[in-house]
Amino acid sequence: MKKITLNISRDKSYVGAAVPYRIFIKGQEVTRLAVGKSFTTEILDEPTVLKISMVGNALSIHKIEKEVTLFPNYCKTNVIDCQIRTKAKWLGILTYGLLQAAGEAEIGIEYK
Amino acid sequence: MKHFAAFLTFVFGLVSLIGFSGYFMMCFEESQYTHQTGIDYQMSLMEMIGQDIFVFVILLLLFFLFAVCYSWYHRLNKKKKDILDPNDINGPFVLYLRSFVDDKVTGKSVSVLSDERTEEEVLVEILTDIAPVYAIGDPKDIKMPLGASRVYVDDDHWKSTVQTMAERAEVVALRLGKTDSFWWEVRMVLENIPLEKILFIVPESKTFSKVSNLYKILLDHGVDIENYDITVEKKRRGSISSFLFFDQNKIPKTCEVQIARFTRFLVSYADILRSTLAEFRAMFGLSSPKSKSIRYSRVFFILLILGLIGMVVGQFLKDYAALTY
DSSP states (O other), rough: OOOEEEEEOOOOOOOTSSEEEEETTTTTEEEEETTEEEEEEEESSSSSEEEEEETTTGGGOOOOOOEEOGGGGSSSSEEEEEEEEEEEEEHHHTTTTTOOOOOEEEEEEEEE | OHHHHHHHHHHHHHHHHHHHHHHHHHHHHHHHHHHHHTTTHHHGGGGGGHHHHHHHHHHHHHHHHHHHHHHHHHHHOOOEOOOGGGOOOOOOEEEOOOOOGGHHHHHHHETTTTEEEEEEHHHHHHHHHHSOOEOOOOOOEEEEOOSSSEEOTTTHHHHHHHHHHHHHOOEEEEEOSSHHHHHHHHHHHHHHGGGGEEEEEOOOOOHHHHHEEEHHHHHHTTTTOSOOOOOOOOOOSSSSSEEEEEEEOEEEEEEEEETTTOTTTSHHHHHHHHHHHHHHHTTTTTTOOOHHHHHHHHHHHHHHHHHHHHHHHHHHHHHHHHHHH
């Protein structure tokens, strides 16, 4: 089956900057991604689930994580670029993560 | 107005943060001080009876005002209307169809204290796990509502645009509405889209008119949902009551939104919708939050409330004991 190159990069947001993201592909942890770093892997040409979860989530009430389905059939040059962004949530920061997570993870996907 | 809301949010947030931090530090130091000085300090409490509770209530009020202002600021944070051509959408996407009048309902905050986002934003967050969400924009919009990205089309082309987008979409989500245009969309989708790509969102309602309309249209297309339980009851949060979708074998599936008591601050509305749509999400390989988190949340929530009550009552009793002594 055709292979697709998956590029994952994390922005330099200050929210959770000290903690890496755990990267899961099809439920298997493939790497941990620190702030500003990137990672490249290959996936099969079939719908694939990409999950990111911040290290330390097990201790927090509200987790900073995101899960998306990738559809490689939309690729023209067999490359998928994923940009991980972390946005601050002030209500979460001010309540020490009690009412909601201190940040929100977003994944921007570009099929190339 | 946006800057004013931001200013109020900042002021109330800062004051409540400093206030709460100071209050807890004061409680801690007070107990240390009482231990050291004994009776002299207790005597001074005679004049302070009830004041600790009053301070705590004021701080809670300030925090509530912060949450309200934050929610207000968030709602004012709308973007300018975008001129997006549907042909520019290259990747997969989810098409969200609804009656424009429902934008007012889904534009309200889910919970002022725990989630400043609107119901549409939360729904879009869930559907974004599958693909980015697009909706046809109401021509009357001055700014783009929070939630799905809008595609604005004129009256002459909206039907063709909706049909083209629906045919390309990975999922078409339809929130049951009242307008004729919406029901045209339902018929069009059932005629042109595979059933397993369709997700019906059933909002709360006092009557079954919307569901019975859907039942008739589905029956015309050879799908019988008579024996399926579709609820339209009002829920504790949000306006969505249940969902209807079809599995890979085109068998209808219904799921009711279930919101447990005493979990308001600890189980987000997004997680509730994710759990509700677990079976639908599984068709795309997505996981859903485990149900045991509800049990933990409930215990934590009750402990939190008991802790707060205990702290206030303890403070009051301490002052009262000092007074009688």
